[in-house]
Amino acid sequence: MSENDNSVNIHSEKNRYHHGDLRTALIDEGLKLINAGRADALSLREIARNAGVSATAVYRHFPDKAALLGALCLEGHVRMAGAFERAMASAAPGVEAFSAMGRAYVRFALAHPALFRLMMAQTTGPVPAPPPLAGAGTGADSMQMLVNAIDGLFGADTPPAAREARRLQAWSLVHGLAMLMLDGQVPADPALVDAVVDARIL
Structure with a gap:
């Protein structure tokens, strides 16, 4: 050259x-x-x-590669937060909002399987428990938004231990369904996502 x-x-x-x-x-x-x-x-x-x-x-x-993976993980959370915001835009607060967000969670995972797995692998430790609805809105971290929506289902007067258990129950619902579908254990059927992710069962 x-x-x-x-x-x-x-x-x-x-x-x-x-x-x-x-x-x-x-x-x-x-x-x-x-x-x-x-x-x-x-x-x-x-x-x-x-x-x-x-x-x-x-x-x-x-x-190094780790720095790039970290940046991709952060970008994934920004995009998931955007998916949450779009899904919740026409939903009423509470049960409807969480159900809309939960379905968006599963659909994001199915649309971006490798990115979703990376995001979950890069998350270390439990998601902190913020005051109800703190930090919500455009640009909020996706996991923070999920925590806020779950807390919004039960109210600030719910004892911390009970709220934490319900939070885990709600997250397990959407995350478990996403992983079952990604791993081919159940069909990745949009109608099944709509049927299973229903906050009224919590």
Whole structure:
């Protein structure tokens, strides 16, 4: 490769990402790759190649694979939160809102299986118990939104131990159904999701 070739590559790379969107482009490429396979098969070099940049450019944003996986996990939670918000937009607070969110949870998992598994693997420890409805709204963390919706079912006067048990029961319902469908134990049938995810049974 000649010196001129190097100059063209560097110039092209700077032109493509002169607005500072390389990090976003790398995350988008990572999401495409894990949607087509498994997160543990991700290659930073392959992502760089697909994005049309050098491996060095990738390492400026993500020093290693773990850093990229963490960024993909965070992006997954943002997207799941968006799915929750859209599902709840026309639902009444309480039972209807949780049912809508629960169905969105399962559908997100089915639509993005590798990303969903990554998100669950990257979650460490229990989700903290916030005050009811704290932190809700656009941009809220998806797991925080789920906790808020569950707490909203039972009210602030429910004893903490009972609220925690019910929270786990509700999360187990949607997460268990998602995993059963992802693992092929039950059919990934949208009608079955609608029938099973019903907060009135809690």
